[in-house]
Amino acid sequence: MLxxxxxxxxxxxLAExxxxxxFTAxxxxxxxxxxPRHPIAWLVTTGRNRAIDRLRRERTLADKHRLLLRDRMVTEMDEIDFDDSTIADERLKLIFTCCHPALAVEAQVALTLRALGGLSTGEIARAFVVSEETMKRRLSRAKSKIKATAIPFAxxxxxxxxxxxxxxxxxxxxxxNEGYTGREDLAAEAIRLGRxxxxxxxxxxxxxxxxxxMLLHESRRRARVVDDAVVPLAEQDRALHDSAMITEGRAVLDRALAMRPTGGRYAVQAAIASLQTEEPIDWAQVELLYESLEKLTGSPVVALNRAVAITEGGAPGRALELVDSLDLDGYRYLHSTRAELLRRLGRIDEAREAFTRALQLAATEPERRFLIRRLAELG
Known part of the structure; x- marks a missing residue:
């Protein structure tokens, strides 16, 4: 509808x-x-008419009124059957509008998350690891630029x-990712958009x-959160993994690699996710893939994930050295990862302090429950 x-x-x-x-009407x-027979069409028509009435009342918005009168085909919305494909096409147009090259890449991503995914400003700020106030300004600038440059909706x-x-x-x-940490509807939306x-x-x-x-990660959803608490990969019940989704994910990955054998950043991540669905997991290969991904992205978050692979491969001391070199103090997973490494190394007091810091930064209730349980296990 939006x-x-x-x-x-x-x-x-104006659209919001x-x-x-x-919705009030x-x-x-x-x-x-x-x-009504076509509820989404009714909502769009009503919203459009209310907006036109608003613009006619507000003479100071003559420039917006001009936008409404541009050369567009006017359709009687009540005659349209808004099925899934129609809605999907509109969403795809909205994504590409938000992702116009006139906008900075971070602004493109943030605006689409706000407009298409319906995420709050705070949720988007957490995704970018920035303050909520910074994200508000970023969104405002992006909207202003779209209006000023008349970026097309297409x-x-x-x-x-x-x-x-x-x-x-x-x-x-x-x-x-926002859906993977709690909002299943957003994860499903992302997969639909991916298709x-x-x-x-x-x-x-x-x-x-x-x-x-996305398919390979989503295949582990039922095993990842049990009794409202996050379950680490090593402790998950693999019988709960969605085997059909794993099979589909691997087939889609094979298609991607057939077109580009060297693989880009998403192909490397998908290869890692595919390895993680196997039993046992080849952690040495996972570490090598994370190393390759780190070279592609330069991301400290990727380096943190490489540290996890190093740990599972049997070298928590080396992993801790890598973690302590990363500038990610405001990132909640840095502290939970560091805490787990310290726990495995027998440095219990330091592990307790790191788990406590991770708990302070936890964004979802399943994460908090997991961290509370880990703290209780430390005694």
Whole structure:
């Protein structure tokens, strides 16, 4: 609905206000009159009409009124059957609008998370490891630039698609990561968007690789959180893993690697995720893949994950040296990883302190329950 309103109105803030007005009207009228035949179309039409009325009342917004009168085909929304494919197309247009190269990449990702995924500013700030105030300013600047430069609401023409792909992939993966830590609906949305992107760009190996990565991670959801507490990979009941999703993820990864054998960042991550579905896990190979990924990305978070592989390979001391060299003090997983290393090395007091710090930064209840249990085990 929001994606459709952005397309009609050409303005993110106005579309969000229109969506609120439409839901208010629905809450008043539907219980009395019954649900309309096409509820999403009704909401979009109502929101659009409320926005037009608002613009007509506010003469100071003549520039926005002009946007509404641009050369667009006006469709009677009540006649449209908004099925899943229609909604998906609108969402894909919204992603590419948010990911326009006129915007900084971080702004592209943040704005799409806000507009498409419905994440709060605080949730997006945690994904970027920045303050909420910083993220507010970033989102505001992105919206302002879209209005000032009249960025179109459309999927780019074929020649422009590859250059826009990197930001779109980052958007989808961040939506998935937010869902993976608690909001299952967002993870499912990211996978749907991944499938859409593959259908739109069937010759792009990294689109397939990202879809494979998400499927392989999602296959472990039921085993990852048990009794409202996070369960580490080494302690998971593999009978709870979704074997069909693993099979699909590996097949999609094979397709990606067939097109690009060397693999990009998502292909490497998907290869790691595929190895982690095996029993036993080849941790030496996982470490090598993380090393390759670190060279591709330069990310300290990747280095932290490499430390986990080093630990599982039997060298927690070497892993701790790597962890202590990383500048990630505000990142909650740094402290939980460090705490686990210290625990394995028998440095209990330091482990307790690190688990406590991780608990202070924990963002979800399952994470908190896991950390509380670890602290209790330390005595």
């Amino acid at each position: 994606a459709s309103l952005v397309g009609f109105l050409g303005d993110f803030d 206000e229109a969506a609120q007005d439409a 629905a809450a008043e009228r539907w219980p009395r009159d019954g649900m 999927v780019p023409a074929d020649p422009m698609l590859p250059e826009r792909l990197a930001a779109v992939l980052a958007v989808i993966y961040l939506i998935f 859409l992107l593959v259908s739109l760009m069937p010759d792009e190996p990294e689109a397939y690789a990202l879809l494979a990565l």
